Amino acid sequence: MMKLLKNEDAFTGLEAAIVLIAFIVVAAVFSYVMLGAGFFATGEAQKVVHAGSQQASSSLEIIGNVYGYAESATKLDYIVFTVGNTAGGTPIDISQMLVTYVCEKKSDVIGFKSGAAQYKDADGFDPKSVGSHLSAGEWTVIKTYNNVGEGDKLLESGEQFVLAIVLPSDARPGNNIPFSINLQPAVGAVYPIKKTVPANLDKVNILY
Numbered sequence: 261m262m263k264l265l266k267n268e269d270a271f272t273g274l275e276a277a278i279v280l281i282a283f284i285v286v287a288a289v290f291s292y293v294m295l296g297a298g299f300f301a302t303g304e305a306q307k308v309v310h311a312g313s314q315q316a317s318s319s320l321e322i323i324g325n326v327y328g329y330a331e332s333a334t335k336l337d338y339i340v341f342t343v344g345n346t347a348g349g350t351p352i353d354i355s356q357m358l359v360t361y362v363c364e365k366k367s368d369v370i371g372f373k374s375g376a377a378q379y380k381d382a383d384g385f386d387p388k389s390v391g392s393h394l395s396a397g398e399w400t401v402i403k404t405y406n407n408v409g410e411g412d413k414l415l416e417s418g419e420q421f422v423l424a425i426v427l428p429s430d431a432r433p434g435n436n437i438p439f440s441i442n443l444q445p446a447v448g449a450v451y452p453i454k455k456t457v458p459a460n461l462d463k464v465n466i467l468y
Contacts, residue, residue: 319349320443320451323420330461331391336433338394338426339441339467340387340402341453345417349448352415356446359399359425363439366431370441373398387424388464396429433457 326341345352359370373394385393385402394400401413403422415421425441433439434457441453455467 319346319352319448320344320415320445321346322451322453326453326455326467327387328455328457328461328465328467329388329390330463330465333461334434336427336439336457336461336465338390338424339455340390340422340424342405342420342422343415343443344420345415347417349417351417352445352448353413354401354415354421355413358444360442360444361425361427361431361439362442363427363431363433363437366428368397368428368431370397370399370425370428373400387422390424390426394424394426396426399423399425435459435461 321344323342323344326339328336328339331337355372355374357372359372361368361370387402390402393402400423401421402424405420405422406418408416408419427433427439436457436459438454438456440455443451443453445451457467458465
């Protein structure tokens with residue numbers, strides 16, 4: 261009578277192969293999840309760095325002098341200056357810019373007056389007549405140069421906008437008094453303008 265012997269070596273090898281395949285599949289899925297999370301984190305980091313660089317840098321620059329106009333010999337009434345866009349800077353919607361004024365212990369937000377300027381190339385009114393067009397605590401664009409999109413409010417590369425800011429009537433700086441105007445675009449860092457009123461005021465003054 262023949263005796264039947266059981267040999268389970270092949271079955272054990274098959275079990276080992278199944279377990280190995282399961283480990284490989286789990287490792288592949290885990291690697292895919294980890295790589296996906298890494299790519300996502302890298303993308304988010306790039307977005308943060310890009311947004312941070314935009315906020316940390318300003319696209320504004322002052323072109324030429326800052327002029328102060330005075331109706332009397334003791335108080336500065338308004339200032340006029342030209343702004344441009346830095347090379348490679350993001351276009352700025354000038355009407356969305358926040359302008360703040362600080363003098364001694366007084367600080368004010370200067371409101372934008374729309375409609376005072378037409379935003380057309382070389383169009384606007386004489387800076388000496390700003391006081392008759394704007395009220396205290398208002399600012400606007402009084403003239404533009406090289407305005408590519410004629411009539412628009414975007415300050416783009418190569419364009420120049422002449423701004424006029426009428427200082428608040430209750431906080432106009434006198435002789436030798438320092439003050440600052442802060443220009444805050446919708447995107448970008450604050451551009452501060454720090455000046456001092458001359459000891460002797462003329463009708464038109466270059467501020468240093």
